[in-house]
Each structure stands twice: as structure tokens, then as C-alpha cells.
Amino acid sequence: MKKVFMVIAATMVISFGFSQDKVVQELKTAATKVIAKDASDTIVKVWKTGGLYNLNFNQAALSNWAAGGDNSSLSLSTYLNVHALYLKGKHSWDNTLDLAYGIVSTTSLGQRKSDDRMDLVSKYGYDLGKKWYLSGLFNFRSQFDKGYSYGSNSSKTLTSTFLAPAYVLLSLGMDYKPNDNFSFFISPATARWVIVHNDSLAAKGAYGVDSGKNVRFQFGAYSSLNYKVKISANSVYQTRLDLFSNYLHNPQNISLYWTNILSVKVSRLISMNLSVNMIYDNDIKTVNSDGSSGGPKPQIQELMGIGLAYKF
Secondary structure, X not given: OHHHHXXXXXXXXXXXXXXHHHHHHHHHHHHHXXXXXXHHHOOOOOXXXXXXXXXXXXXXXXXXXXXXXXXXXXXXXXXXXXXXXXXXXXXXXXXXXXXXXXXXXEOOOEEEEEEEEEEEEEEEEEEEEOOEEEEEEXXXXXXXXXXXXXXXXXOEEEEEEOOEOEEEXXXXXXXXXXXXXXXEEEEEXXXXXXXXXXXXXXHOOHHHOOOOXXXXXXXXXXXXXXXXXXXXXXXXXXXXXXXXXXXXXXXXXXXXXXXXXXXXXXXXXXXXXXXXXXEEOXXXXXXXXXXXXXXXXXXXXXXXXXXXXXXX
């Protein structure tokens, strides 16, 4: 009987050893097994967000400098661009915000603005096929701070401030987007409000508002072209051209807003930026050097800077 128990015990030990080896082998096989992902289980990313921040700084100081120049000068400019893009099924929603501000300070001229703008664009589209979208567009443009026109005798005349002017635009039209780098929006029905939230400027009828009024309503046709191209591995050029014709007053006078930016990446955190911007509006009168009002002229701004750049 004792021998029988010993045989049974030995058999159980051997069987347990074989079963344990089998379990270990199964675990090893499972660990090395490649699991294929089912494409239908993948969650589609509907939001794409990001932005770019630039900071440019320049400083100079002179003492008994025979070649001449201001004793000291300081310039600082900053630029922020952020975007939030939504795409799901036939629905798209593009949102972009541009903020910029720059100052120049010298011993002889004092402190003056070199750049000042805020620009928000929000555009919803419904895909109709063949790259065409039925779209609605909202745009807000203004600036942060007071701006002046400087005369030959160092006098200054107030020309702008926050919400003076400001442009609010609502538009319904068609948007052609063959790819992520090009879009052309056109609308025959666009409402635009010109806001001059400063009584002294409004009293002069600045920016086309009736004298003493702070808001002027316009209705007309609008188009906006956006294009972005990668010139090289480190350089990108982008442009935007907005055109507006007011049906209610001199529709032949086309208002133009055109921005151009060339960005060159020097290193991971250093970049060079060149921007050339143009505005023409028949309702915006220029200021002569003696402080008197002049006629409408093209407004041209050119800015170039090298500084810190952070992309997120």
C-alpha cells in the first residue's frame, strides 16, 4: 500500500510540473504576440490646435559717438498666432487669432508704436462636395493702444485707440478649399460695422462714420483669399487678402486689407520674420505733416525682426 501511495504522489508531482511548463510557455507566446488594431476602433481626432509666439528685442547706447545718433534706443515687438481647427464629417470650423504689439523708444523721439493689431477670424463650413463649402464667416479687427500721427515739428495728432477703429464683419457665402494651404471665400451678402469708440475721433467723422456717430453700418460684397506655402525646409510664406465693396455708398471703391509674412527658422528657438502689410480704405483719411487732414492713400507697413520663436 505504501508503494501505491508513493507511485500516486510521484505521478501528481510530474503532472504538475508538466502543466506548469505549459502555462509558462503559453504566457511567453502571448507576450510576443502582435495585436492588430481594428481601424474601426480608432477615435478620429476632430480638433487641431496650436500656435506660434515671437519675441524680438533690440537695444543700443551711444556715448560721445563721433558718427552721431541717438544716445539710446530700444525696440521690442511681440507676435502671437493661435489656431483651433475642427473637422468632422461634412462640418468644419476654422478659428485663428493674431495679436501683435511693438514699440520703439529713442532719446530724441521718445516712445512710439511700431505695430499694434488684433485680428480674430472664425469660419464655419458645410461640405457640399468638390472642395466647396457653404460657409459663414465672422471677423473682428482692432488695436490695443493709442496711435498718433507725428508732424514735422514733433507735434502729434491722435489717430486711433482701442475700438477706434474696430471692424466687425458677418458674411455668408461659399468657400473653396482644395487643400489645407489654400482657401478662397466669396460672399455677395456681407454686413460690416465700422466702430469708432472715441468721441474726439468720431466728432471728426474718422474712418467714415458720420460726424458725432460711433458706429457706421455697411452692407456689400466680400472676399478673402488665404494661401500658405513651404518654400524650403526652414521657411514658410503665408498671405491673406480681404476685399470689401459697400453697396450702400460708392460700391466702386474697394476696401483692401492685405498681409504677408515670411518666417525663416534659424534654429530651434531663433527665427527671422519679415511682414509687409497694406491697407486701403477710401473712408480712411491720412494726416498731413502739419496736422491737417489729407485724402485716402495706401497704408504700408514693413516689419523685420530676429528673435525668439516658440511653436506649440
